[in-house]
Amino acid sequence: MRNQRILISGAGPAGLTLAYWLRYYGFSPTLVERSPSLRIGGYKVDIRGVALEVVKYMGLYGRVKDLQTNMLGASVVDKFGQEIAQMNGDTFNLRISQDLEIIRGDLCRILAQQIEGMTCLFNDSVVAISQGHEGVEVEFENHAPQQFDLVIGADGLHSTVRKLVFGHDSCFAKELGLYISIFSVPNALGLHRWEMEYADSTKLVNLYSPSKDQDAKAAFLFASQALRFDIRDVQKQQQLLSEVYVRVGWEVPKLLAAMKQSKDFYFDSIAQICMSHWSDGRVALVGDAGYCPSPVSGQGTSLALVGAYVLAGELALAKGDYAQAFSQYEKQLRKYVEQNQKLGRNFAKNMTEGHKKNLTVWLHDQFMRLLPGRWIKFVTKQATRRVGRAANAVVLKNYTALLNQ
Ligand SMILES: Cc1cc2nc3c(=O)[nH]c(=O)nc-3n(C[C@H](O)[C@H](O)[C@H](O)COP(=O)(O)OP(=O)(O)OC[C@H]3O[C@@H](n4cnc5c(N)ncnc54)[C@H](O)[C@@H]3O)c2cc1C
Incomplete structure (x- = not known):
């Protein structure tokens, strides 16, 4: 059953990583990407904690490190542009140890190089998904319909696969x-x-x-x-x-x-995308499509890499029993995802409550007035601890070793 035909919607960090691992395990993945070509450029993203293990298992740590942004540092300024705190780049962005920062497009380019020769239907999108006992009938905007064994939505926050199979954005998007x-x-x-x-x-x-x-x-x-x-x-x-x-x-x-x-x-x-389950029959979601933690968590890319690695690994271990694989995938990752989503919600809570007149806000304002530099460094240190804990809140299986046993 390993040569199952699997359609992956979306060639971002999640889709590309999933495509790599599925082909590695002997499946036949096809990608469909709405953009006319791989989306390069973009903003800088972080790879932290266990996500680094995924990059290492793919043999890509050195390549990502070569292209990391290597930011020297950051200045926090007041409204007049006066510097009130200065930190090195890693400290400012809550990175420790081997954590890396890279432009999203550079990461995608490195990942795409690992799946050369794989079919990618650019400039297209899934428009209809119909599940049957034998497989999934998929209609595209610009290509002829095709039958697949499984369909995986890796198409980001505004996922089309999620809309078609699970329901409208408003059911899952937590503003x-x-x-x-x-x-x-x-x-x-x-x-x-x-x-x-x-x-x-x-x-x-x-x-x-x-x-x-x-x-x-x-x-x-x-x-x-x-x-x-x-x-x-x-x-x-x-x-x-x-x-x-x-x-x-x-x-x-x-x-x-x-x-x-x-x-x-x-x-x-x-x-954030919060769902009670990430699969329905032969369709599953990975990365932002299933459990976007939001940009303010700083953990979206790591979740995408880890999610793709675990999903592919569980499909390989289950030897074609996709229901078992999807269930294991959720079991492995649910707590890790929730802990990382909590980071995003806490960050947002601090900002949305910034105008409130409570004791915490008052204390923050006093420290910012009296000791802004020290206070910013203290807050940054606390946040780094929380992010580090969440980024490591799952133990990854070594699927290759397990499959070779
Ligand atoms: C402004 C911003 C800042 C961010 N900053 C950070 C950060 O500092 N640190 C961090 O870790 N993360 C950050 N993120 C989040 C991070 O970029 C995402 O969490 C991560 O890229 C998720 O990867 P993904 O592959 O699941 O989704 P995406 O990166 O969104 O990729 C989805 C892919 O699917 C494609 N697609 C969409 N719809 C369709 C369709 N219908 N058919 C086919 N293809 C489709 C898209 O073109 C895209 O290529 C930020 C995100 C944003 C928006």
Whole structure:
């Protein structure tokens, strides 16, 4: 049963890793990706804890390390641009030991090189899924229908497979009360492997560049009551962002002016995907599609890599019994996922409650006023401990060794 035909929707970190392992175990995976080609570029993402084991099992730790962002450090500034704390890049981004940071597109490129020759239907999407006793009939937007043994949705936060098989986004998306916008801007401050961050209680602005010869990326994160916005109306989204940040100092007015010329403007609400089960018959979900922890957890990429590794390994161990494999996959990962999602929810809670007048907020404000540098370093250290615990909250099986027994 190992040569089962498996369709993977989405060629991001989860889909590409799953494709690699499925082929390694002797399955026949096919990818379908909505973009016309592999999505390269993007923002920087972290690989932490047990996710590093997955990268090592694939023999890719050295390659990822070669392409890591290698950020030297970060400055936290006040509204006048005065530095109030400085940290090295790893400390600032809550990384320890061998943890790595890499541009999402560079990671995808490395992963895609491992599955050369595999069929990938670019510029296409699944539009209908019909399950039967013998397999799954799949209809595509641009290709002829095909039959597969299994279908895996690795198509991200707004997964089409999830919508078609499990239900509308609103059934599973837990909004965290935060909004994010990221776009490229000219590197006017000449940042070189350096990032800068300004934050008040409910708004944060981060600016970084991997090199003084490259554009910088500006990221805006803010807490707000539910906002209505059309995902396709970039002009309205930009207007909204300008209104939210109208009285914020530092470089913000210049960044908002540069936003209008930016070609990669991104805006979305911050949400998690919380589901009681990640499979239905012959269809399962992996990565953000099934259990997005949100960008503010910093753990989305690690969950995608670990999820793909475990799903493929359990399918191989179960020798074609997909129901058993899907059940084991959930059993292995449920607690790990929940612990990492909790990181995202706690971060969001701190920001959304930033305007409240309670003791915790008052104490935070006092420390920020009196000892901002020390307080930021203390808070960062505590957060690193929590992230480290969650990033290691599962023991991975060595599937290759188990299969060779
Ligand atoms: C703004 C932002 C900042 C982030 N920052 C961090 C960070 O600092 N650290 C971190 O670890 N993580 C971060 N993340 C999260 C991280 O990028 C994701 O959690 C991770 O990429 C999940 O991988 P994935 O493969 O599950 O989904 P994705 O990376 O979303 O990949 C899904 C793929 O599916 C494709 N697709 C979508 N719909 C379809 C369809 N209908 N048919 C076919 N293909 C489709 C997409 O084009 C994409 O290639 C951030 C995310 C965002 C949005």
